[in-house]
Amino acid sequence: MTFGNILIILAEGAGYTVLVTLASISAGLAVGLSLAVLSTLRWKAVSLFLAVYTYVFRSIPVLVLLFILFFGLPGIGIRISPFVSMVATLGLVSGAYLAEVFRGAMAAVDGDEILAAEAAGLNRWEIFFYIIMPQMFRMSVPGMINEFTSVLKYTPFAYTVGIPEIMKEAMSLAALTLRGLEIYLAVGILYFLIYKLFVMFFMTLEKRFRVPGLASK
Amino acid sequence: MALIEVKDLAKAFDGKTVLKGINLELSEGQSKVVMGTSGCGKSTLLRCLNLLLPPTSGRIIFKGEDITRPGVDIRKVRADIGFVFQHFALYRHLTVEENVTLGLRKLKKMKATEAVQKASHELERVGMIEHRGKYPAQLSGGQKQRAAIVRALAMDPAVLFLDEPTSALDPEMSREVVTVINKLFLENVTMLCVTHDPFLAKYISDSIIFLDEGVVVAEDIAERLFYNHADPRIKHFFMSVIDHR
Amino acid sequence: MDAFIQDLIAYWPQILAGLKNTVVLMVIMSVTGLMGGVGVFYLTLSSHKAVRRWMDGFISFFIGTPLIVHLFLMYYGLPELGIRLSAFTVAVIGFTLNVSAYNARYLATAYNGLDKTELEAARSQGFTRRETFRLIIMPQVMRMSVPSLTNQAIQNLKDTSVAFLIQYHDFFAQMQEVASTNFQFFKAYVTAGAVYLALISIIVLAARRLEKRIALPGLAT
Numbered sequence: 311m312t313f314g315n316i317l318i319i320l321a322e323g324a325g326y327t328v329l330v331t332l333a334s335i336s337a338g339l340a341v342g343l344s345l346a347v348l349s350t351l352r353w354k355a356v357s358l359f360l361a362v363y364t365y366v367f368r369s370i371p372v373l374v375l376l377f378i379l380f381f382g383l384p385g386i387g388i389r390i391s392p393f394v395s396m397v398a399t400l401g402l403v404s405g406a407y408l409a410e411v412f413r414g415a416m417a418a419v420d421g422d423e424i425l426a427a428e429a430a431g432l433n434r435w436e437i438f439f440y441i442i443m444p445q446m447f448r449m450s451v452p453g454m455i456n457e458f459t460s461v462l463k464y465t466p467f468a469y470t471v472g473i474p475e476i477m478k479e480a481m482s483l484a485a486l487t488l489r490g491l492e493i494y495l496a497v498g499i500l501y502f503l504i505y506k507l508f509v510m511f512f513m514t515l516e517k518r519f520r521v522p523g524l525a526s527k
Numbered sequence: 528m529a530l531i532e533v534k535d536l537a538k539a540f541d542g543k544t545v546l547k548g549i550n551l552e553l554s555e556g557q558s559k560v561v562m563g564t565s566g567c568g569k570s571t572l573l574r575c576l577n578l579l580l581p582p583t584s585g586r587i588i589f590k591g592e593d594i595t596r597p598g599v600d601i602r603k604v605r606a607d608i609g610f611v612f613q614h615f616a617l618y619r620h621l622t623v624e625e626n627v628t629l630g631l632r633k634l635k636k637m638k639a640t641e642a643v644q645k646a647s648h649e650l651e652r653v654g655m656i657e658h659r660g661k662y663p664a665q666l667s668g669g670q671k672q673r674a675a676i677v678r679a680l681a682m683d684p685a686v687l688f689l690d691e692p693t694s695a696l697d698p699e700m701s702r703e704v705v706t707v708i709n710k711l712f713l714e715n716v717t718m719l720c721v722t723h724d725p726f727l728a729k730y731i732s733d734s735i736i737f738l739d740e741g742v743v744v745a746e747d748i749a750e751r752l753f754y755n756h757a758d759p760r761i762k763h764f765f766m767s768v769i770d771h772r
Numbered sequence: 773m774d775a776f777i778q779d780l781i782a783y784w785p786q787i788l789a790g791l792k793n794t795v796v797l798m799v800i801m802s803v804t805g806l807m808g809g810v811g812v813f814y815l816t817l818s819s820h821k822a823v824r825r826w827m828d829g830f831i832s833f834f835i836g837t838p839l840i841v842h843l844f845l846m847y848y849g850l851p852e853l854g855i856r857l858s859a860f861t862v863a864v865i866g867f868t869l870n871v872s873a874y875n876a877r878y879l880a881t882a883y884n885g886l887d888k889t890e891l892e893a894a895r896s897q898g899f900t901r902r903e904t905f906r907l908i909i910m911p912q913v914m915r916m917s918v919p920s921l922t923n924q925a926i927q928n929l930k931d932t933s934v935a936f937l938i939q940y941h942d943f944f945a946q947m948q949e950v951a952s953t954n955f956q957f958f959k960a961y962v963t964a965g966a967v968y969l970a971l972i973s974i975i976v977l978a979a980r981r982l983e984k985r986i987a988l989p990g991l992a993t
C-alpha cells in the first residue's frame with residue numbers, strides 16, 4: 311500500500327470531518343450570536359448568566375464535555391447520538407469564544423453611527439440588523455477564523471464516540487496494517503490541507519465583503 | 528581636520544537615486560543644518576552617515592577613518608554618533624532615567640551607580656531631572672524630546688544628529704526644545720540637524736546646507752540663504768516656509 | 773453517604789496522583805512552550821529569508837493540525853522505527869511544539885504593534901540585533917502578550933486531558949477509572965469538569981495579579 315493509497319482511504323473519513331466541522335461551526339455561530347445579542351440587553355440576570363456561561367465553557371476541556379454529553383447524560387436518562395454530542399460540545403464551547411469575539415467587535419462600532427440611526431428613527435432591532443451586525447461580522451473575521459480552526463482541530467475527538475471521521479479511519483487502518491507512522495503522517499497532512507482550504511475560503515469570503523475602512527486586522 | 532568628511536556620497540533604493548554627489552564637511556565644534564523640500568533626501572543623508580543605511584557609493588571619513596570600508600566596527604561608529612528622531616523613539620518600557628542609562632551600562636559598560644550619576648548630571652542640564660522616574664507615556668512631547676536628546680548626549684558622542692527634532696511638537700513645546708538645542712550650540716556641541724523650521728535653523732547653526740533632489744545646491748549662513756537668494760529653488764523654498772510663520 | 777462519594781474517597785490516592793500528573797504536564801509544557809515560543813519568535817525576525825520562511829511554516833503547520841495527531845504519530849507511529857517513547861515524553865514533545873507555535877504567533881502579533889522607530893533608535897545607539905531583541909523587543913512584547921500567554925496556559929491545562937488518549941495517567945484518566953468501576957459516568961465527568969474549572973480559576977487569578985504587577989504606563993497588556 312503506497313502513501314497515496316493511505317491518503318485516499320483516509321480522505322473518505324474527511325467527509326465526516328468536514329461535516330462535523332461545518333455543523334459545529336454553525337452551532338457555535340448560533341450560540342455565539344445569541345449570546346452576543348443577549349449581552350446588548352444589559353439586564354443584570356442576563357449578564358450574570360453570560361459571565362457564568364463563558365467561564366464554564368471556556369474552562370471545561372472539550373474532551374471532558376464530550377464525555378459528559380455522550381457517556382454521562384444517559385445516566386440521567388438523556389440519550390443523544392454521537393454526532394449530536396460532538397456538535398453540541400463544540401457548539402457550546404466555540405459559542406462561548408465567539409460571543410467574546412462578537413462582543414469585542416460590537417464595542418468597536420462607532421457610537422455616533424448608532425446615535426445617527428436612532429435619530430433617523432430606526433428601532434433597536436433595525437439598528438442591530440442594519441448598522442451593528444454588518445460591521446460586527448466584518449471586524450470579527452480574524453477571531454472567527456481562529457475559532458473555526460480550533461473547532462477543526464478538535465474534531466478528531468469524534469473518534470472517541472465512534473464517528474467514522476479521519477482519525478477513526480486512521481486508527482482502524484493502523485490496527486490493520488501496523489503502519490502507524492505513514493498513516494498518522496497522512497492524517498496530519500490531510501488536516502493541514504483542510505485547514506488551508508478553510509482559511510482560504512474565509513479569506514475569499516472576507517475579501518468579497520470587504521468594505522474600505524472597516525479593517526479586520 | 529574635519530570630524531566628518533563626506534566625499535561623493537550616493538544612495539539609491541532599488542535603482543531609484545535619492546542622494547548623489549554629496550560632499551560636505553563638519554568640523555569639531557561646528558553645527559550645521561540641512562534643509563530642503565520634503566522627500567529631497569535629508570533623512571536618508573543622516574541615516575547614511577551613521578550607516579543605518581548602507582551608502583551605494585562614495586566615502587565617509589569619520590575621525591580620519593573611512594567608515595564605508597569593510598571591517599569597520601559599525602557599532603562603535605554608531606555609539607559615537609548621537610541620534611535624535613522626529614518622533615522621539617524613547618523606549619516605552621523604560622523610565623526617562625533608564626532610557627539614558629541603558630546605553631551607558633550596556634554599551635559603555637558603566638557600573639549602574641556611575642551611569643545613574645552621569646544620567647542625573649545630563650538630565651539636570653536640560654531641566655528634566657524631576658521627570659527622571661517617569662515613563663515616556665507620562666511626558667509631554669517637549670519633555671520626551673528633551674529626554675531623547677539627553678539619551679543621545681549622555682553617551683558623549685563626537686557629534687549629534689537631529690532629524691526634525693521639533694516638527695512633531697506644537698509651537699510652545701517646540702520652543703522648549705529649540706532652547707535646549709540652542710544651549711548646546713552655544714556650548715559648541717558638534718551637530719548636524721535636519722529641520723523645516725527656519726527659526727530653529729537660524730539659532731542653532733553655523734551654516735545651512737540646502738539639499739534639492741538629493742544634491743547639495745548651496746551652503747551658506749542663514750541671512751544669505753533665507754532672503755532673496757539668486758537660485759530660484761532656494762528663494763522659492765524659503766519664501767514659502769518663512770511666509771507661513 | 774452517597775456511593776459515588778465513597779468511591780471517590782476510595783480512589784483518592786489514585787485521583788491525587790492523576791491530578792499531580794496533570795499539573796506537572798501542564799507546568800512543564802507551559803515553560804517549554806514559552807521558551808520554544810520565544811525561540812521561534814526570535815527566528816521569525818532573522819535576517820535570513822529562508823529561516824523566516826521555515827519558522828512561518830512551522831507556526832502555520834502546528835496551528836493548522838490537531839495536537840492529537842502529533843501525539844498519535846509519535847506514540848503509535850514511531851515504534852515502527854524502533855523508537856519507543858513513554859506517554860509522558862510524547863506528551864511533552866508534542867505539546868511543546870504545539871504551544872511554541874501558538875506562543876510565537878502571539879509574540880509576533882505583539883511585535884507588529886511595536887513602535888519600530890524605537891528599534892531604529894536602538895540600532896543607532898550601537899546595539900546589536902541580539903541586544904535589541906533582549907533589551908527593547910522582549911520586555912515590551914512579553915508585557916503586551918501576557919493576556920494571550922496566560923490564555924494559552926489555561927488552554928494547556930485543558931489540553932492535558934488529551935494525553936489520556938495515549939495512556940498517560942492524568943487526572944481525567946483516573947476519573948475515567950472511577951466511572952468504569954461504578955458506572956456513574958455522569959457524576960464522574962461532571963466532577964472532573966468542576967475540578968478543571970477550579971484549577972483554571974487559580975490560573976486566572978494568578979494571571980490578573982501578574983498583569984497588574986508588570987503593567988507600565990502607556991504599555992497596555
Ligand SMILES: Nc1ncnc2c1ncn2[C@@H]1O[C@H](COP(=O)(O)OP(=O)(O)OP(=O)(O)O)[C@@H](O)[C@H]1O
Nearest residue numbers: 540541545563564565566567568569570571572691
Ligand atoms: N527605505 C526606503 N526605500 C525606498 N525608498 C526610500 C526609502 N527611504 C526613503 N526613500 C525615498 O527616498 C526619498 C528621500 O526620503 P527622505 O526620507 O530622505 O526624505 P526627507 O528629505 O527626509 O523628507 P521629509 O522632509 O519628508 O522627512 C523619498 O522619495 C523616499 O520615498
Ligand SMILES: [Mg+2]
Nearest residue numbers: 569570571690
Ligand atoms: Mg525626513
